[in-house]
Amino acid sequence: MAVRFKSSLSTALLSSSSLNYFLSASRKPPFRFFHLRFSSLSRAFPLFPRRHVHTLKVLAMAERSMKTASHSHKYTNRLAAEHSPYLLQHAHNPVDWYPWGEEAFSEARKRDVPIFLSIGYSTCHWCHVMEVESFENEGVAKLLNDWFVSIKVDREERPDVDKVYMTYVQALYGGGGWPLSVFLSPDLKPLMGGTYFPPDDKYGRPGFKTVLRKVKDAWENKRDVLVKSGAFAIEQLSEALSATASSNKLADGIPQQALHLCAEQLAGNYDPEYGGFGSAPKFPRPVEIQLMLYHYKKLEESGKSGEANEVLKMVAFSLQCMARGGIHDHIGGGFHRYSVDECWHVPHFEKMLYDQGQLTNAYLDVFSITKDVFYSCVSRDILDYLRRDMIGPEGEIFSAEDADSAESEDATRKKEGAFYIWTSKEVEDVIAEHASLFKDHYYIKPSGNCDLSQMSDPHNEFKGKNVLIERNCASAMASKLGMPVEKYLDILGTCRRKLFDVRLNRPRPHLDDKIRCLLGNCIMEWTCYFIFCKSF
Numbered sequence: 001m002a003v004r005f006k007s008s009l010s011t012a013l014l015s016s017s018s019l020n021y022f023l024s025a026s027r028k029p030p031f032r033f034f035h036l037r038f039s040s041l042s043r044a045f046p047l048f049p050r051r052h053v054h055t056l057k058v059l060a061m062a063e064r065s066m067k068t069a070s071h072s073h074k075y076t077n078r079l080a081a082e083h084s085p086y087l088l089q090h091a092h093n094p095v096d097w098y099p100w101g102e103e104a105f106s107e108a109r110k111r112d113v114p115i116f117l118s119i120g121y122s123t124c125h126w127c128h129v130m131e132v133e134s135f136e137n138e139g140v141a142k143l144l145n146d147w148f149v150s151i152k153v154d155r156e157e158r159p160d161v162d163k164v165y166m167t168y169v170q171a172l173y174g175g176g177g178w179p180l181s182v183f184l185s186p187d188l189k190p191l192m193g194g195t196y197f198p199p200d201d202k203y204g205r206p207g208f209k210t211v212l213r214k215v216k217d218a219w220e221n222k223r224d225v226l227v228k229s230g231a232f233a234i235e236q237l238s239e240a241l242s243a244t245a246s247s248n249k250l251a252d253g254i255p256q257q258a259l260h261l262c263a264e265q266l267a268g269n270y271d272p273e274y275g276g277f278g279s280a281p282k283f284p285r286p287v288e289i290q291l292m293l294y295h296y297k298k299l300e301e302s303g304k305s306g307e308a309n310e311v312l313k314m315v316a317f318s319l320q321c322m323a324r325g326g327i328h329d330h331i332g333g334g335f336h337r338y339s340v341d342e343c344w345h346v347p348h349f350e351k352m353l354y355d356q357g358q359l360t361n362a363y364l365d366v367f368s369i370t371k372d373v374f375y376s377c378v379s380r381d382i383l384d385y386l387r388r389d390m391i392g393p394e395g396e397i398f399s400a401e402d403a404d405s406a407e408s409e410d411a412t413r414k415k416e417g418a419f420y421i422w423t424s425k426e427v428e429d430v431i432a433e434h435a436s437l438f439k440d441h442y443y444i445k446p447s448g449n450c451d452l453s454q455m456s457d458p459h460n461e462f463k464g465k466n467v468l469i470e471r472n473c474a475s476a477m478a479s480k481l482g483m484p485v486e487k488y489l490d491i492l493g494t495c496r497r498k499l500f501d502v503r504l505n506r507p508r509p510h511l512d513d514k515i516r517c518l519l520g521n522c523i524m525e526w527t528c529y530f531i532f533c534k535s536f
Contacts, residue, residue, distance in 0.1 A: 078103075084154040085512055086122040090131065094141035097152045100161060108149040108186035114219050115188070116148040116212075119155050119162050119180040122512045123350050125403040125416055126196045127179045132413070133199040134208050140199065143209060147216045148183075155180075156399065156512075167237055169193040183215050189230030191215065256298070263295035267314065271342065275318035280342040280455050284322055284335060286358035289315055293365055316366055316375075323363075323378045324470035329420065330442065331468065331500050333385030335359055337403070341453035345469050346462065349417040349509070350403040353390060356382050392513070402509035409507055419509050421465040422499070423448075430502050431495045437488075438495045441477060442468040 073092040080091040082099055090097055098104035108115050118135075120127035134140045144150050155162035155178065162180065168190045170176040182193035192215065197208035206214070218226055266277045266288055276282050292315050299308035322328060325344025327336050334356055336347035360382045367375035390398050404414035424446040428435040443449045444466045450457035457463070478488035 079152060084122075084157045085510075086120060086124075086127075086154040086156075087152055089122060090135065090152050093131065093135045094138050094145075095135050095150050096141075096145045097150050100151055100153050100158060104149055104151050105186065105188065111149065112186070114148055114191060114215060115184040115186065116144055116150045117153065117165065117180075117182045117184055118150070119153045119165065119182075120178045121155050121400070123352075123400040123402040123510060124178045125348060125350060126177070128402075128404050128414065130179050130181075130196055130208075134197070137199065140209060140212075143212045147212060149186075164237060165190060165193065168233055169195070171236070172233075185227060185230050189227070189234045191219075191226045191230050259291070259295060259298065262291055263311070266292060267311070270314050270318075274343045275314075275321035276344070277314075277318070280453070281338050281340050281348075282327075282342060282344060283338040284327070284355060284359055284362075286355070286362045289318065289362045290358075290365070293362075293369075296369075312366075312369065316370065316372075319363060319366055319375065319378070323374075326467035326469045328378075328381075329385070330470070331420075331496055331503060332389070333381040334389075335382065341455040343452050343456075345452050346450050346456040346467050347417075348403055349420055351401040353386075353397060353399055356386055356390070389511075399512040401511055405509040406507040411507070415461075417462070417465075417467070419503065419506050421462060421467055423464055424466065426502075427466070427499070430498050434491050434495055437477075437481070437491060441470065441472055441474070441492060442466070443471045444468070 075092050075094045077091060077093065077095065077097045078099060079087040079097045082088060082091070087097075087099060098107070104115065118130075153161050165182045166176050166180055169180060169182065172193065177195045179196055180193070181195060181197060183191045185191060194211075197211055198205070199209060200207035201210055269277045271277070271279070274282075277285065277288050292311055296308045296311040296315070299305075299311065321344050322335070325339060325347075327339045327344045327347040328334075329336065329351075334351050337350040337352055337355065339345060339347050360379050363375045363379040363382070367373070367379065386397070389401070392398065402414075403416050405419040406414050407418045422444065424439065424444050427439060427444055431438050438444070446464070448457075448462055448464045449466045449469070450462040452469075474488055474492070475485045478485040481488065
């Protein structure tokens with residue numbers, strides 16, 4: 001679709017001052033009623049200790065950063081005065097970062113240099129990787145400081161800026177992601193962009209230092225071409241972003257035809273071995289699940305029960321595979337962002353609030369159709385995680401948990417998944433008597449279990465480590481051991497609780513405690529909760 005940027009739109013959008021999305025600590029949440037009701041129903045949940053959070057932590061981080069920066073850090077840049085957790089993470093990089101605003105734009109115009117714009121969020125794994133590899137590297141920082149004006153943006157604080165430049169990168173390359181890396185002219189027109197860049201050339205792809213040199217060379221020697229392409233891009237973007245939807249009535253049958261075509265395409269991408277609709281990396285994509293459930297409903301209503309049941313089987317099997325896979329946190333509840341392999345085993349360990357809410361709905365919807373308590377138990381598991389780890393003392397709901405954490409309190413670097421993975425010996429030491437049963441059930445091995453796919457651990461980062469995955473049916477395992485299935489499940493539950501208690505002593509992943517949920521989001525979350533409670 002053709003797109004065109006109105007100059008007034010781009011000026012207003014790209015030059016506006018930073019928005020503040022933090023709720024005042026003194027303001028009472030508009031959803032207090034739900035918080036009070038929640039505690040009265042807490043008996044439905046296991047008595048795991050609630051995560052302690054501080055609602056003023058973000059502001060305190062900013063204040064502490066400004067007060068102590070000169071004494072405890074080699075470098076301090078302008079981000080130390082910001083409130084965003086993501087920007088504060090970069091406050092002591094050697095890169096001379098600016099926040100989004102006129103000061104940075106003016107500096108680029110004065111020096112007549114391009115802008116390097118880096119957009120991410122505080123729990124983004126690849127944002128952390130690029131920081132360690134490039135933004136903490138003094139050599140890379142010197143290139144950025146000498147040749148560019150560097151701007152950091154938190155996409156959750158400035159979704160408007162993120163939308164503009166993400167649309168550009170997606171249109172240019174057919175995909176996007178974070179960290180988003182875009183080079184701009186001093187008047188904010190995009191020149192080129194990408195996502196994560198490794199520091200050095202690798203696998204035939206240019207490294208970040210090579211990209212910086214090429215952009216500098218193009219700016220100095222081929223500026224006319226760059227500026228023309230930037231002007232064209234901004235013109236095209238404008239049309240897309242300022243387009244308005246019409247309300248013309250669709251011809252009869254078109255919505256159902258569109259639904260049928262979408263469902264048909266999803267069914268064509270269905271993975272009958274591991275569930276899901278597509279190949280690795282696999283995201284849960286609850287929207288696709290909901291579309292297929294709606295298609296199931298329409299088929300049922302039209303008397304096509306056979307076709308409807310086939311659709312339901314796809315959905316149910318996909319949800320079962322996700323719940324039994326490593327993408328599901330079997331110890332603490334909730335779901336990770338996505339699986340790097342096709343079998344839902346090794347996840348990208350970040351946990352996002354919006355995934356939890358949508359997946360709760362998906363599992364509850366299938367429970368309401370099948371009456372199989374497997375699905376309601378998974379919903380309960382998600383809600384238990386949210387209640388314990390993602391809700392503050394005033395009922396506020398937080399954004400996300402990081403994928404990375406320290407392996408020990410004295411570790412200098414964080415590693416992806418450190419909080420969630422186990423060695424075989426750790427499991428044996430904690431569980432003792434029932435270690436063999438638990439290890440068989442969750443495919444735990446001394447050599448590590450990230451071997452189910454070539455994509456699970458291609459760089460041997462998890463050698464000797466185990467990501468819990470249920471590969472065996474509980475009833476079959478109980479029968480093999482000659483015990484009632486109820487006793488078998490009780491033993492698994494006791495073992496999980498012991499591991500949970502041990503895990504509490506590990507350094508936790510960073511919690512992005514920006515308050516993201518408006519009243520509508522909270523109603524969605526709590527509606528799921530009440531529906532769930534009434535199901536029993």
